[in-house]
Amino acid sequence: MADRDYGFRTRAVHAGNVPDSATGARALPIYQSSAFVFDSTEDAAARFALQKYGNIYSRLANPTVASFEERVASLEGGLGAVATSSGLSAQFVTFASLAGAGDHIVASSNLYGGSITQLDVTLRRFGVETTFVASDDPADYAAAIIPGRTKLVFAETIANPSGDIADIAGLAEVAHAADLPLVIDSTIATPYLCRPIEWGADIVVHSATKFLGGHGTTLGGVVVESGRFDWSNHNFPLFEETVAHYGGLTWYGNFGEYAFLTRLRAEQLRDIGPALAPHSAFLLAQGVETLPYRMQAHVDNARRVAEWLEADPRIETVNWAGLPSHRHHARAAQYLPLGPSSVFGFVVKGGRAVGQGLIENVTLASHLANIGDAKTLIIHPASTTHAQLTEQQLVDGGVHPGLVRLSVGIEDADDIIYDLDQALDAALKGASA
Ligand SMILES: *Cc1c(COP(=O)(O)O)cnc(C)c1O
DSSP states (O other): OOSSOOOHHHHHHHTTOOOOTTTOOOSOOOOOOSBOOOSSHHHHHHHHTTSSOOOOBTTTOOHHHHHHHHHHHHHHTOSEEEEESSHHHHHHHHHHHHOOTTOEEEEETTSOHHHHHIIIIIIHHTTOEEEEEOOSOHHHHHHHOOTTTEEEEEEESBOTTTOOBOOHHHHHHHHHHTTOOEEEEOTTTHHHHOOGGGGTOSEEEEETTTTTTOSSOOOOEEEEEOSOSOTTSSSOGGGTSOBGGGTTBOHHHHHGGGHHHHHIIIIIIHHHOOOOOHHHHHHHHHHHHTHHHHHHHHHHHHHHHHHHHHHOTTEEEEOOTTSTTSTTHHHHHHHOTTOOOSEEEEEETTHHHHHHHHHHHOSSSEESSOOOOSSOEEEOGGGTTTTTSOHHHHHHTTOOTTEEEEEOOSSOHHHHHHHHHHHHHHHHHHHHO
């Protein structure tokens, strides 16, 4: 290591990667191997018992995956990270580590749809109950905590399509007052725009599928931990109890600040199994090398597009918190001074017909269900993900029939605006025909 704290851009390129000691390869080698040879029977036994660091089997750890983990941990300012096969599996292993049957989670009601169903359908069926808080006030999260049963507080840095910003410091205060960890899904922000650990979050999860990988090629997830949470505070007895299947160690006693991450790997990855593939880790790590440059381009373009939309008479509202008109503009300035990323919704005048017509007439933007690609992406929630609901249910659920969600890419902003402009014209002509 240099006698210098490297900057964000340097770490995006170098963290977790040194020239390969065996071959001199400068790019990150893809260690496409399910398992790793032991030095001796003694060595094998020590690795299995977690008495010695070393690779065993790629469900638990793999050198290419480890490089990606170290890179993201460095950028988030965390102690370490565990990568998984998707964003939802990153959340699942985290929840499964901290909560079991009879336990309770307090979460924002404004989460990614798959996160809502993971908590509300699958985890509820396993006996983990979630209270969804429909407010952005940390006091309402505090009121939802059930002493002795709640195990974590969960929210997203930037929600979509509302563009709402979490009060991370306020939520951390509420969680810590109850001796609970604050878990933040920071997928849409990425560590370039916001580092939740600096605001008091204990665990940060990502869908690396989105901006971290950045090119719409690869599914992956990652869990980063600060190393600051006290896992011996008696709310989490599993960290202090003797672990028979690992020779009588205790997670907290033997691993201290590494207790959560070590257990996540040795217990949740072992038992649940959503390992990140080495080839995927390579692609995601490659994407992260240019994260600062891409995110800057994403927010610069988002600002241009959001300001253009807001000034356009064909548009009713724009949910980008970088605009002074957004209810969380001040929070965005506090937590995301470089800009609140590039995923947001906007409402077109004329409702469903014009919203749908807009999507049908774009030629540069891609109509698909993803975000965080270098390419501009667009979707009309009322005719896709929420198509089965009535107009009234859409309004009640905050999904206006004319709402369009945009993930602004890194193309020329003028071309993105040109495309939206001509598609709006065509949609209005179609609607009045
Ligand atoms: C996409 C997404 C997820 C789920 O990630 P996958 O990689 O698709 O499993 C979770 N949270 C947010 C905010 C997302 O956008």
